Amino acid sequence: MQAHALEHEHGHGAPSGLMRWVTTTNHKDIGTLYLWFAAVMFLLAGSMAMAIRAELFQPGLQLVSPDFFNQLTTLHGLIMVFGVIMPAMTGFANWQVPLMIGAPDMAFPRMNNWSFWILPAAAILLVISLFLPGGAAAAGWTLYPPLFIQGGISYDLTIFAIHILGASSIMGSLNIITTILNMRAPGMTLMKMPLFVWTWLITAFLLIAVMPVLAGAVTMLLTDRNFDTHFFNAAGGGDPVLFQHVFWFFGHPEVYILILPAFGIVSQIIPTFARKPLFGYASMVYATASIAILSFLVWAHHMFTVGMPAVGQLYFMYATMLIAVPTGVKVFNWVATMWRGSLTFETPMLFAIAFVALFTIGGFTGLVLAMAPVDIQLHDTYYVVAHFHYVLVSGALFAIYAGVYYWLPKWTGHMYNETLGKWHFWLSMISFNVLFFPQHFLGLAGMPRRIPDYAVQFTEFNMISSIGGFVFGASQILMLIVVLQCIRGGRKAEAKPWEGAQGLEWTVPSPAPYHTFETPPVVK
Amino acid sequence: MGLRRALPVVLAAACASLAAAAWADYQINFPPPKSSLAYAINDLHILIMWVCVGIFIVVFGTMFYAIWKHRKSVGHQAAQFHESTTVEIIWTAIPFLILIGMAWPATRLILEQKDTSNPDVTIKVTGYQWKWEYDYLQDGVKFMSVLATPREQIENKAPKGPNYLLEVDEPMVVPVGKKVRLLLTANDVIHAWWVPALGVKQDTIPGFIRDAWFTATEPGTYRGQCAELCGKDHGFMPIVVEVKSEADYAAWLADKKAKVAAAAADAGKVFSKEELMARGATVYNANCASCHMPDGKGLPGVFPAITGSKVATGAKAGHIGIVLAGKPGSAMPAFGPQLNDADIAAVVTYQRNGLGNSTGDLVQPAEIKALRK
């Protein structure tokens, strides 16, 4: 991505070629590695999604066996969460946080390298598991026992992959949190930080708090599977539902881990293209913090059908509904930022606007699902599948796209092809809705999730959804082309390619030099 | 720019196709409710959905107005305001009030859903990989309910029937207008018992009993599916509930009781090889074939073969023992509690003399009885 970068002044006999990337301690290199890793994993897990949609194109079993179908849904989920969205967001943090707070690099550059290079090891474990006897884990990305206990060798590999992914996330978060708290340029108080930095500060806190809990949960699975413990077995006084509690104590904050940095990216982009300061900066910060705190208190809304007592259903329903308040504040603030601005619609802005509208649809279906009595009907149906894809694809993924287009000029020194970018946006936006909107109807009509075959009355919407899926999948190739083109050449980008952009990252040249802010800037 | 001109056309086409889809009788909401709870859930859902749609229109109407009017290309100059405490307090408080309005009916419905007291009929429902067992506790009637869709339809070798994947050999039968309480549990992994028209979904958790209830409002056949991933054939364990008038229900129950008595008589009988093989094939296909495959070859690496296996060609007692007690730590369940002696005798005979095996020995119900502890 930046061949020029090797000309940096530090002799040392720094390795070149492949070894440069393996041993690098530079936050920009590591950010780039994270983003490319996410891209490769996106193609892998995306092709799994294509296989899933192809199998579901019509009723009957056509392409894959039911067991392999379950492996596909499990790996698709695990890889998209841990191998795509999280690494991509961490890639943004690596590239942008030091640039935005005026730090010379991340706080611990060597540990930063390790955090990244654990990811390929985990990916290797997951990919190996596909080829072991019995195939990969097929118990869903939520790993629920006792089904998870039944599986073979690949299930243990999956557990260990999650362990080391957790180690990577914790080290990555320690690095980010320390960088933000300790390495801001003089004068950059916390309440002057760009919102992207704020959201990552809170995300890093969430990661440090919940990744160890996930590690504990999968450790209990490991010992229940192999060492005769009875955490999740009623015969020994345990309870399968205990796993769900521990898992979702991790899992719900995890959802915000995936989306908070997306909020941050969008909060950078909308003011730029509205040419107007972000509305309600302070309330944005407080809303983000409130969402993070609430995320620890709502986990059992994923479990309304396990048979909790009424008081449990009520508490988790009320607490979950409360999340709508700070989330609403954020949406209102974005709309107010656009109000009476001077708007232009370059690709990053298009993705950001789509994010606001479509994420909000995911938020509304979330509110419907928060209603415990209604969730009884919708739990584990395609309605839920539609809900979380609105939040994670048109939410997190669209924000990642917006961020890539927004900062690509800074990273590569070239402008991307705006026409192709717009094609990518419109194709993605339309096909995304064709893909996922009908899934609401499927869920309401009674189609459970995670089934390889379905009753005939679900055929039409599944066909529409699959067609949308294929177009969506194909459209993402465009993105790859745009990025590769932009790396190879194109119109030279100025230091500040966007008229309305604010912030320290636009004060350094494009492409950003290998080392930036070696002397800290002073923020007034 | 070409793209800009093409877009409205593409959008209009997409909208038109969606609208056409709606006309074509595609179901876009819950199935028609057939229990008091399902009615209440429907009403709550409709209420919340319209509130959400209303808010969406207001908020995004504002946003698209700004997108249209406050464009740079029409020469709009950016204002520089960036906060207003009053506005921010208002849009924090209003959603809060709306939420309280939503929580009120939801709370009442939760309390109603959880009230399983004073049932007229109590049925214990047990989830197995991949079938359901219904046990009418007061009446001593107990039976398995398995998918009835033929494999040819699933493998696209025969046209699919109207109830494809939603049909079972023996449905659960309940009387109309009576409060039915379900005691739900599972034998192996977590399943979920779900019939949308009755408004009931409850996870079945091995080792624990959870309860749920419904009162069906009109006779009919209502279909649902397992709603918690439970392994390979999660998509192939439907639930069918037949709601009958009280008289029909009583007749059905009497018929069932007579069959129970007949089955008890089987336990003492000595069967011929042909009888055992024929009955064994039926039992095998209903209980074993989904893992060990209809031809007995299993799935390499996942489920072992019966054909030529050490168990099915070795000592009889070992074979019967595994069928009765299952294999802990694997997906092989204990069939002892699920099947009667005659069925187990038949299926063991079938496995030892069919599916490519030929040990030549017969197993009679009395041998099973002796090996049960």
Next chain:
Amino acid sequence: MSAQSHGGYYLPAPSYWPILGSAALLGLTLGATLFIHQVAGGGWVLLAGFALLVWMLFGWFGQVIGESEQGLYNQQVDSGFRWSMGWFIFSEVMFFAAFFGALFYVRTLSVPDLTSANNALLWPGYTGGWPTQGPGIKEAFEPMGAWGIPAWNTLILLSSGVTVTWAHWGLKRGNRTQLIAGLIATVALGLLFLGLQAYEYHHAYTELGLTLGAGVYGATFFMLTGFHGLHVTLGTIMLITILGRSLAGHFTPERHFAFEAVSWYWHFVDVVWLGLFIFVYWL
């Protein structure tokens, strides 16, 4: 690379240690899986991964200590270490919280629930209570009493918290003898704790019938005390490391973050033990 060229914040050169660490983790996890499933060679892969990890830790920490002793780390680097060590200990607290949460859940929710009227259909005659091996396990066991070895271990760990603080006072006053004596005492108390813990495990397995498989009591007992024991082991190794560095003349009364990090960690291990003593052994 000179520290000054980065506004004082030391930025390390490219390093091979992290990739070795990743290879080590791959070997450890793959080896452990193969070993558990008794695949030939799995144990060797596991061992190789472990050896590589130990080598990496020695090399990497060795380099960091070297850089520190050369004075490459300024005040800002030092405060970065403090922030991240604090957050790291917080993450460890959350790891233990998962297991304490499981203990709380089974004691207050799942075990009492198993005795309910509904569940009597499945588990007739089960009376619950704590400790329990659960309704489906026949083999009985005796629980571990609180007022024997565990009470002594509490005293030992609390004393070690005092000795490490005493050593810290010595370091801050420039009294190297007090520093080294305090550290030796702390290490000795740590080893004594571990020895008693090992004896207790042996006693549990051979005489009490208390094993990992002894229902959810056995599972929570061994997983909580076991992970704690692992942390005491790591803490003791860290104490031995800074004891070695103290003997080599490292640390000044003003700058000794490594010492403080280890002592924070040791206090954390101490506090976890108090939780264990109260909720696992006593109540």
